[in-house]
Amino acid sequence: MQFTLALAQSGYPQDGDVLAQIEGFATKAETAGATLLAFPEALMSPREMSATELKALAETLDGPFMQEVGRIAARHHLWIVGTMSEVNPAGGPPFNTAFAVDDRGVLAGSYRKCHLYDAHGVFESERMSAGDQLTAIVPTPFCTLGPAICYDLRFPESARAASLAGANLLLYPAAWYEGPHKLDHWRTLLKARAIENELFVAGICHAGERFVGESLVYGPLGELIAQGPDPNGPSKGEGLVIAHIDTDEVTSARNAMPVFEHRRPKLYR
Numbered sequence: 001m002q003f004t005l006a007l008a009q010s011g012y013p014q015d016g017d018v019l020a021q022i023e024g025f026a027t028k029a030e031t032a033g034a035t036l037l038a039f040p041e042a043l044m045s046p047r048e049m050s051a052t053e054l055k056a057l058a059e060t061l062d063g064p065f066m067q068e069v070g071r072i073a074a075r076h077h078l079w080i081v082g083t084m085s086e087v088n089p090a091g092g093p094p095f096n097t098a099f100a101v102d103d104r105g106v107l108a109g110s111y112r113k114c115h116l117y118d119a120h121g122v123f124e125s126e127r128m129s130a131g132d133q134l135t136a137i138v139p140t141p142f143c144t145l146g147p148a149i150c151y152d153l154r155f156p157e158s159a160r161a162a163s164l165a166g167a168n169l170l171l172y173p174a175a176w177y178e179g180p181h182k183l184d185h186w187r188t189l190l191k192a193r194a195i196e197n198e199l200f201v202a203g204i205c206h207a208g209e210r211f212v213g214e215s216l217v218y219g220p221l222g223e224l225i226a227q228g229p230d231p232n233g234p235s236k237g238e239g240l241v242i243a244h245i246d247t248d249e250v251t252s253a254r255n256a257m258p259v260f261e262h263r264r265p266k267l268y269r
Contacts, residue, residue, distance in 0.1 A: 003035040004034045005226075007242075008025035008204070009204065009213070010040060019072070035103075037081070038080075038082070038171050039081065040083075040175060040207070043084065044065060069099075073101045073102065073104075074105035079100065080101045081173070084099060085097075097111065098111045109138035111135050112132075113151070114134065142247070147171045148172055164260075168247050169201075170200070173204050175206035178210055186214070195221070198220045199253075200218070200245055213236035215227075215229070225245075
């Protein structure tokens, strides 16, 4: 199955209008013939926010923000994957939740980030609650998605679980912080998840100044499919990255190198 994937490398909108920003990228993605449009982590936030502000921003998955995202998806005939601050029913910090909305505007699946980034002076656990389940796959007419979020990329168990459940495209909305070796880690880990699971992997990075930039798509043999917004190297700027996906390549890769048949799960416990 062939389809076109669009990655919206977006930052905090200068005017704070997140929905207008989503609409603008959706218009570009539709013009480019995309079927699926994916946004980075912190999509719902209009700017850098404190823990208190983030909790106040939070909504349910059927709240006004998601309703409007659904209308945008339907208007532009796109599946949209993004992230939001989801209300915690227990009253604690919100969840950092990835969502997938279909081209009719209906919520098709969601995932709460379960690995929180407490490192290098950043403490996500003080701002958000951790989900208690690994990535849930999202069937679509053109592929099977495995959405995860940023720091999840460092945990191969999550990617393997999604692959075993049938995913042929892993999506990582991220706000991947800058730092020593961090850009190299971003590239290498995305490529590794593609090679070891023999599927497509896309990383969509936030365009803010503190992040590495460079959204990427790798194929099931680890080949670079798309890079941007600047194809010649890392770019912190905003832009749309287009990748042409053929999910039959996943089957071909797994037939040629049948690692899933060669697994020995009893030894891994």
